[in-house]
Amino acid sequence: MSFSNAMVTGGKIEWAKLTLNLFKSDEAEYETGRAVVWMEMLNNGQKPKRWNKPTKKGTGVTFTALKDHKEYEVAIGELQGHINVINKEYDLNIKLKTN
Incomplete structure (x- = not known):
């Protein structure tokens, strides 16, 4: 059986430390x-689609697969927006470094 044409298009990950x-x-x-x-x-x-509320076991994140570099750039912009909000709200100084 060959899986050479198989592709992950999405899923859910549980982040135990969150x-x-x-x-x-x-x-x-x-x-x-x-x-x-x-x-x-x-x-x-992987582009986060939905962040579940945190539980004792962690935070579940539903994601979709990024299709191309343009979609990646848009997703980076969304992350930067989130970082800007939490920097302001919690008086942090997080900087996003991309290659």
Whole structure:
């Protein structure tokens, strides 16, 4: 059986370190972790579609597969928008570095 034409078009990932406990104890740290996870997902060709509420087990993220570089650039812009919001809200200084 050959899977050479198979392609992942989406799915769901559970990020175990982004827990409800972290969210309740340090929202800024949770949001920083969320930004790091978001960047990691984009670098793996995954665009977050929906972030579930944090639970004791972590935060679930539904994603779609990025189709091309243009879609990646748009997704980076969305991440930068989120970073701008959390920088302002939590007085952070997160900078997004892309190649």
